[in-house]
Amino acid sequence: MAHKLNQIFSALADPTRRDILIMLLEDDMAVTDIAEPFEMSLAAISKHLIVLSKAGLVLQERRGRVKWCKLDPEAMHAAFVWIQTFGQLDPINLDTFEEFLEKEKLLNNSESI
Amino acid sequence: MAHKLNQIFSALADPTRRDILIMLLEDDMAVTDIAEPFEMSLAAISKHLIVLSKAGLVLQERRGRVKWCKLDPEAMHAAFVWIQTFGQLDPINLDTFEEFLEKEKLLNNSESI
DNA sequence: ACTTTATTCAACCAAATAGTTGAATAATAG
């Protein structure tokens, strides 16, 4: 796939992958631990991580038999810059995860109309 | 398709659609005029515009036989907020995150009915 | 009335995506 933005945005288009990214905000994690809260197979999560890794959103470093995954803010920043530049949007200021959830909830509600 | 963010990010994942959005920054346009610089068929562009419209990135208003397309900054802003909030998040506690996953799961189930 | 213009629809196709299961690989533990 040609353009890096294609990979970044399509990586972000999947809710499982967005959830993984949010998990990785807290700490670096091994593939198996990332997979734990999800209801799909480990192989599926492994694939999602490869997608995130190819998009540059996640770095994977193998130590022994464990592959540690960590956020790589670089690609996310590229998407951010694209959107911001596009609309000349002003960065907003949100502080907590609770506010973030609130936003998501509002978004979900408006969607179900 | 489940989450509004899914639609927004996957709409943004296609370079043709990003180009269309950039064209629309300049001015509102009719479908045929949007299609003109691209090498694909008019029907293909029409489909892309429907995707953009469903994602909430573009508004389409029919006047006579012409369908005018204009940017709707709302959805773009939602994506912007998601990314920006993401980067701002403080370490989260896992319980909250599990709740978040639960809510998403319920939401997705109710949508797929 | 007839023709042109604007847009979408319908049917189709190839490729990509997101998931599955079971086997394979490779490192660690006992």
Next chain:
DNA sequence: CTATTATTCAACTATTTGGTTGAATAAAGT
């Protein structure tokens, strides 16, 4: 050495995506 653990691979399936063409619809122009 053997068993367990961590991860991926391979093969398969169903669905979605992005494109095509030709016909359909509907408004406007002559």
